[in-house]
Amino acid sequence: MKNSLRKLRPALLLLMALLLPVLHVAAQTAAANEPEMADSLRLNGKIYVVVAVITVVLAGLLFFLASLDRKLTRLEKEVRD
Amino acid sequence: MSKNWWKALCVVLLLYVAVAGLLMPVPRLAILNESIRNLYFHVPMWFGMTFILFASVYYSIRYLRTPTPELDILSHEAARTGILMGLVGLATGSIWARYTWGAWWTNDPKLNGAAIAMLIYGAYLVLRSSFTDEQQRARISAIYNIFAFATAMPLFYILPRLTDSLHPGAGGNPAFAKYDLDSNMRLVFYPAVIGWTLLAFWLAQVASRLSLLKLKVYEKQLA
Numbered sequence: 001m002k003n004s005l006r007k008l009r010p011a012l013l014l015l016m017a018l019l020l021p022v023l024h025v026a027a028q029t030a031a032a033n034e035p036e037m038a039d040s041l042r043l044n045g046k047i048y049v050v051v052a053v054i055t056v057v058l059a060g061l062l063f064f065l066a067s068l069d070r071k072l073t074r075l076e077k078e079v080r081d
Numbered sequence: 082m083s084k085n086w087w088k089a090l091c092v093v094l095l096l097y098v099a100v101a102g103l104l105m106p107v108p109r110l111a112i113l114n115e116s117i118r119n120l121y122f123h124v125p126m127w128f129g130m131t132f133i134l135f136a137s138v139y140y141s142i143r144y145l146r147t148p149t150p151e152l153d154i155l156s157h158e159a160a161r162t163g164i165l166m167g168l169v170g171l172a173t174g175s176i177w178a179r180y181t182w183g184a185w186w187t188n189d190p191k192l193n194g195a196a197i198a199m200l201i202y203g204a205y206l207v208l209r210s211s212f213t214d215e216q217q218r219a220r221i222s223a224i225y226n227i228f229a230f231a232t233a234m235p236l237f238y239i240l241p242r243l244t245d246s247l248h249p250g251a252g253g254n255p256a257f258a259k260y261d262l263d264s265n266m267r268l269v270f271y272p273a274v275i276g277w278t279l280l281a282f283w284l285a286q287v288a289s290r291l292s293l294l295k296l297k298v299y300e301k302q303l304a
Contacts, residue, residue, distance in 0.1 A: 011089045015097060018272070022101040035111040047103065054099045062092050065283065069088070072290050079297050 088283055094276030098122075101269045108263050112181055119177050121269050125277035126170035127237070133281040134163035134202075138230045141223035153219035154292045155285075157209065160226060162285040164202045166277075171195060182247055191241035191248035198233035205229050 038047060102121040110117060140156035174192070179185045186192060208225055212218035241248065 008089070011093050014090075015093045018093070018097040019100060021268070022097075022105055035109045036114060037107075037109055038115045051100055051103050054103070055096060058095055058099050062095065065287065066088065066092070069085075069283075069287055072287060072294070076290065076294060079294060079301070 087279055091276055091279035091283055094272045095280060098269060098273040098276055102273065105265050105269055107266060116177060116181060117266075119173065120266065121273040122277075123170060123173040123177060124270075125274045126166050126173065128274045129278040129281040130163045130166035130170060131234075131237070132278050133159050133166065133285055134230055134233070136282070136285070137163060138227055141226040144219060144223045148216065148219065150215070150219070150296055151293060153223070154296070155289050156223060156226060158288040158292060159285045160202065160205060162281050162288065164199070164206070165284075166281055167195070167199050167202065171199060187247060189241075189246050189248055190244050191246045194236040194241050198236040201229050201233055201236075 098121055102118055107115070107117050137156050137159035140152050140159060144152040144156060174195075175185050178187065178192075205222065205225055209218055209222045212221065
């Protein structure tokens with residue numbers, strides 16, 4: 001477990017480095033009198049719900065793919081021996 | 082470094098794209114509105130498809146030089162993944178068109194070109210399934226795959242630019258450069274292209290390994 005955490009560290013650092021500027025820019029508000037955008041969705045905070053849902057769906061699917069990958073690796077080893 | 086580092090990179094980039102793609106500010110344009118964010122999801126499908134189909138042709142050429150069942154499997158699974166990406170690209174483009182151009186499908190050279198190219202690749206799958214002899218199937222579908230790629234790429238990227246088209250990147254329209262000039266969008270768009278392309282390669286790799294394993298198990302049973 002400790003070993004896998006250490007392996008994940010560069011990935012987590014990369015994710016943080018990518019996300020920090022996003023939060024920074026997203027915090028700035030836009031001027032009025034421009035084409036309609038989903039500003040009210042953001043004011044209500046609801047867009048974050050959508051972001052969370054999409055992230056969970058994507059993470060779930062990617063986790064499934066990664067576990068299929070691991071199972072396949074084990075099976076490949078078994079067939080080779 | 083483990084040889085699976087690119088899969089971790091794929092996960093990180095796709096999760097980043099899901100969050101940043103929805104939250105990062107985008108240019109405020111009429112008609113497009115928030116749908117401009119589709120750039121991070123619709124366009125990378127075509128990038129990913131192009132790269133994976135190119136990989137498929139690469140394996141096909143290698144198969145013709147040294148015919149092994151492994152190269153045939155790699156080429157076939159890469160082509161199948163590319164076809165899946167293309168179909169998803171057509172479907173997402175159709176939805177986007179409905180809410181910006183007002184129709185699910187328009188007789189636009191870019192759209193029809195992409196549809197014809199997908200039909201050419203559909204014929205690849207039909208052709209493959211029509212052989213019983215494995216070597217014949219592998220050889221003829223490798224040759225067809227090369228021709229399919231050479232025909233499909235002009236249909237996607239060259240012919241639509243020669244006429245008028247609604248679609249960005251066609252009819253003398255300099256791709257998405259108009260929106261892409263926005264440096265905030267670049268911060269998400271380029272990781273999106275890399276992330277979705279890596280996902281295509283990951284899917285093709287898992288599918289190929291499964292087919293290879295099946296082949297090995299059959300060979301063991303016969304021996």
